């Protein structure tokens with residue numbers, strides 16, 4: 112290796128680091144009453160527009176990008192925000208607007224989450240996908256009990272009780288079979304593809320995602336980092352954990368993928384609802 | 395000597411290429427009766443193996459452990475010997491869509507009908523099987539079991555080229571919600587599931603204290619413990635620190651680097667292969683704590699006795715209060731009892747089976763045995779573990 116090459120490599124490295132762009136984006140904090148999984152719930156979300164949607168937003172950026180995020184709080188109470196539970200960003204008061212900045216230096220899936228109690232309980236967490244290749248999917252998980260969410264929203268209670276019986280179990284705001292129509296969540300690909308799946312647990316309890324047909328590699332995780340590079344069929348996602356899974360299908364087929372905590376695959380009292388979606392692999 | 399070495403090499407080669415066609419017959423039934431102790435019983439649904447053409451009534455809670463060899467091509471003739479639809483899902487074996495056992499993407503097996511499930515056991519490790527019809531309910535009723543895939547028929551490594559073990563324990567943790575088992579006709583709201591029992595291999599509490607699950611060994615042993623959970627909550631396994639537990643595999647795959655830890659949390663559908671390499675005498679228990687993931691409250695705890703003896707002779711005398719006189723032995727085992735609190739001695743096989751028990755007094759005792767040649771463990775509740783004895 113000669114000196115000129117070394118200098119070139121240094122310049123390349125330097126230009127890579129400085130290449131991180133400044134990305135401006137805006138998210139709205141909305142909280143409203145809406146029907147999810149056939150039940151009326153109080154739901155808090157981070158949405159891309161001034162219109163309430165039950166699904167949280169997602170933002171795609173490159174490694175090293177500096178996200179300048181303007182948060183417009185349309186709610187009647189203040190909310191604290193953080194990069195999942197990793198970094199605290201600050202507070203946005205009721206009907207106020209604040210711009211936060213955070214540089215994402217690592218590959219993978221992260222969350223911009225409400226970390227204060229009510230927004231956390233009601234599932235407000237946007238996904239930030241950093242440097243993830245094009246063929247990627249996203250599962251933003253949230254479970255809740257319908258009556259409890261209304262009581263939390265009305266201030267009748269402020270904590271998740273020990274007799275917590277979730278009956279609203281959703282992926283990207285939908286319960287199965289509606290999850291199958293969600294192009295962001297339903298995995299479609301071909302044998303041999305490298306398919307990235309961002310998993311974001313915006314719920315209040317742990318969720319174990321069981322894959323039929325395939326094992327996946329956990330390529331990134333923000334809480335239980337000891338499982339990074341493990342190959343599993345049942346990865347475990349703790350509350351507020353974000354994780355990136357790599358699926359390289361070895362065979363064609365259509366398979367369900369679901370929470371293996373089997374009280375989460377119910378919509379009201381009917382089995383086959385809740386946290387189930389589908390993987391369809393063509394030859 | 396050279397000839398002897400060559401002979402062993404040939405033997406090893408023939409033992410290692412052992413993948414084959416495997417056929418077995420399984421049935422499902424919905425009329426099981428589960429003994430909960432003290433005459434108390436509840437209903438269960440489950441799986442059982444049978445030999446055609448005879449179909450006995452037997453189903454087991456939990457289902458029988460299925461054991462395959464890596465590379466085996468397996469055909470399971472499944473008879474649904476019950477009045478409702480069922481399937482078998484091969485959890486973690488990554489079988490093709492037609493054999494996956496999911497009603498919507500594969501197919502169901504109608505009442506009094508049968509089908510063949512065909513698949514290849516591509517990886518050594520720990521897996522499960524369970525019914526995938528109305529799974530929240532059918533699984534809870536008892537329709538599940540454990541699968542162990544060995545890397546080869548020598549059955550003493552956990553994966554091809556992996557570490558060897560001297561004994562093994564296969565532990566399937568699960569829950570029982572007896573409100574459903576007592577009344578499967580109208581179980582009520584599924585979302586109100588509440589476990590009433592924490593089970594290990596279909597038993598709980600005092601049922602696990604009958605010696606059948608005890609870990610008995612010495613500091614010379616490497617003990618494989620395969621952990622699996624088909625419950626709906628969290629199962630925390632806590633090993634004594636001297637057991638030196640290490641995680642080597644999860645979900646049927648080797649993990650990139652071994653993790654040394656006494657505490658292992660297993661969530662629904664997960665599996666772990668753990669090796670114990672005891673570093674000192676142990677007279678303790680493995681704690682198995684079941685908790686509800688919604689409330690984070692503990693449901694129950696099971697305890698599995700673990701007795702580890704030290705193999706150093708000096709330590710035998712001090713730690714255990716007995717000395718083995720003449721080891722190995724043939725027929726008659728002479729034992730010197732130093733500690734008068736030791737009034738009975740029990741002999742176990744290396745896989746934990748009770749072989750016999752005899753009363754002893756301080757001083758020299760002669761135990762008359764009819765043991766086949768092999769290694770056994772001698773133990774008393776007053777001892778700080780177990781000692782290894784060899785019959786020839």
Ligand SMILES: [Cu+2]
Pocket residue numbers: 479480481525526527532537
């Ligand atoms: Cu069934």
Ligand SMILES: [Cu+2]
Pocket residue numbers: 321371483485524663
């Ligand atoms: Cu399963």
